[in-house]
Amino acid sequence: MKKKLYSIEEVTRKTEIVVGRNLADQYLSELGTQVKGLVLIGEGLFSSNKEQFSKFISEKKWIDFKIIDDAEINKRFRNYQSILKLLHLSQIERRSNVFYFGGGTVSDLVGFACSTYKRGVALTGFPTTLLAMVDASIGGKNGIDIYGVKNLVGTFYLPVRIICDLDYLNSGNDLQKQGLGEIVKYGFLFDSSVLDDLKNYRSFGELISDHEIEDLVLKCIDLKMNIVKSDFYETSGIRQILNFGHTIGHLIEAASGYKLPHGQAILRGMIIESDILKNLGHDTYEVSGDIYDIVSRYGISMPVLDKVFIHRIAGYLKNDKKINSGMIRMQMITSPGKSENVDVSVESVVRMLKKWT
Numbered sequence: 001m002k003k004k005l006y007s008i009e010e011v012t013r014k015t016e017i018v019v020g021r022n023l024a025d026q027y028l029s030e031l032g033t034q035v036k037g038l039v040l041i042g043e044g045l046f047s048s049n050k051e052q053f054s055k056f057i058s059e060k061k062w063i064d065f066k067i068i069d070d071a072e073i074n075k076r077f078r079n080y081q082s083i084l085k086l087l088h089l090s091q092i093e094r095r096s097n098v099f100y101f102g103g104g105t106v107s108d109l110v111g112f113a114c115s116t117y118k119r120g121v122a123l124t125g126f127p128t129t130l131l132a133m134v135d136a137s138i139g140g141k142n143g144i145d146i147y148g149v150k151n152l153v154g155t156f157y158l159p160v161r162i163i164c165d166l167d168y169l170n171s172g173n174d175l176q177k178q179g180l181g182e183i184v185k186y187g188f189l190f191d192s193s194v195l196d197d198l199k200n201y202r203s204f205g206e207l208i209s210d211h212e213i214e215d216l217v218l219k220c221i222d223l224k225m226n227i228v229k230s231d232f233y234e235t236s237g238i239r240q241i242l243n244f245g246h247t248i249g250h251l252i253e254a255a256s257g258y259k260l261p262h263g264q265a266i267l268r269g270m271i272i273e274s275d276i277l278k279n280l281g282h283d284t285y286e287v288s289g290d291i292y293d294i295v296s297r298y299g300i301s302m303p304v305l306d307k308v309f310i311h312r313i314a315g316y317l318k319n320d321k322k323i324n325s326g327m328i329r330m331q332m333i334t335s336p337g338k339s340e341n342v343d344v345s346v347e348s349v350v351r352m353l354k355k356w357t
């Protein structure tokens with residue numbers, strides 16, 4: 001097990017991040033009977049880990065356990081209100097213990113509810129997907145989707161503790177592979193050894209069963225926290241570097257009606273964004289070779305986008321919330337592990353997208 005304490009100057013609170021195996025049992029066992037608590041568990045996760053959660057529920061009778069809706073469709077105002085009600089009914093105080101178990105949807109929803117209830121109650125998260133461990137639960141951003149716009153409302157709020165129990169990665173479904181998109185992103189942006197690490201394995205099963213996964217997850221958390229520490233509230237623009245692949249990736253997700261998984265969309269997004277910058281005359285590193293190598297090892301199918309789809313994305317781009325006076329900030333990989341922000345006109349990106357095949 002590896003532990004690290006991060007303190008952020010802009011916020012007085014510290015967040016502890018723990019990565020290891022068999023941690024959920026250990027942490028919940030340490031909770032004394034005098035502790036007031038509420039445990040919120042994502043429904044899908046609960047159904048696939050009934051035995052473990054039933055054991056917790058029967059052993060810790062002084063803690064409230066509640067199952068909450070947890071697919072992306074549930075990141076809504078109605079579900080946010082339901083969580084506030086659970087916090088209220090459980091008489092949660094600012095120093096009580098609220099825990100969540102779930103992927104990025106649960107971390108966004110519960111994080112938002114806990115940051116606003118009584119202006120902030122102590123939160124401990126157990127992210128249960130690879131994406132949530134290396135990204136969604138790290139850095140204190142949360143939110144809900146309203147008016148059909150993803151993450152339109154949210155806050156920046158640091159949980160007290162995030163516990164990444166790697167045993168949850170063994171769920172055996174393809175969903176867990178989606179977190180690889182973010183790991184690849186960290187490799188390109190900040191540290192090429194992350195890409196080398198991924199190339200040491202021949203399959204996802206091999207990666208998650210190796211003890212080195214602990215170091216890889218912690219390395220990714222460290223890379224993200226280094227950026228978060230310098231720009232917690234996203235005011236200086238430093239945190240925008242994390243958008244690599246996400247400008248086009250989010251448009252791909254939206255244009256597919258959110259049928260295409262996040263990881264695949266951002267992997268394709270990284271390739272398209274790099275191509276656009278290259279065609280606009282920037283000296284970018286060719287990311288596609290590394291990406292195709294990694295997706296073939298891990299059995300991730302890359303979305304094939306036809307001309308009609310790309311034209312639809314170009315239309316969506318014009319309304320992107322990141323546009324500032326007709327310009328959009330993109331991230332350029334100069335060599336693996338090195339990157340910089342570049343501002344380009346939306347008009348030129350739309351033109352390049354329409355030429356993209």
Ligand SMILES: NC(=O)c1ccc[n+]([C@@H]2O[C@H](COP(=O)([O-])OP(=O)(O)OC[C@H]3O[C@@H](n4cnc5c(N)ncnc54)[C@H](O)[C@@H]3O)[C@@H](O)[C@H]2O)c1
Nearest residue numbers: 044045048072103104105128129131132136141142168171
């Ligand atoms: N706040 C941020 O910084 C940030 C960053 C990236 C992504 N996100 C958000 O994260 C969300 C996506 O998160 P996700 O990819 O983790 O998926 P998810 O949370 O939507 O979960 C997808 C499904 O997997 C199930 N599940 C979760 N853990 C499981 C496990 N161990 N075994 C079996 N099933 C399990 C869930 O029940 C759910 O049905 C999006 O809403 C995205 O906007 C937020």
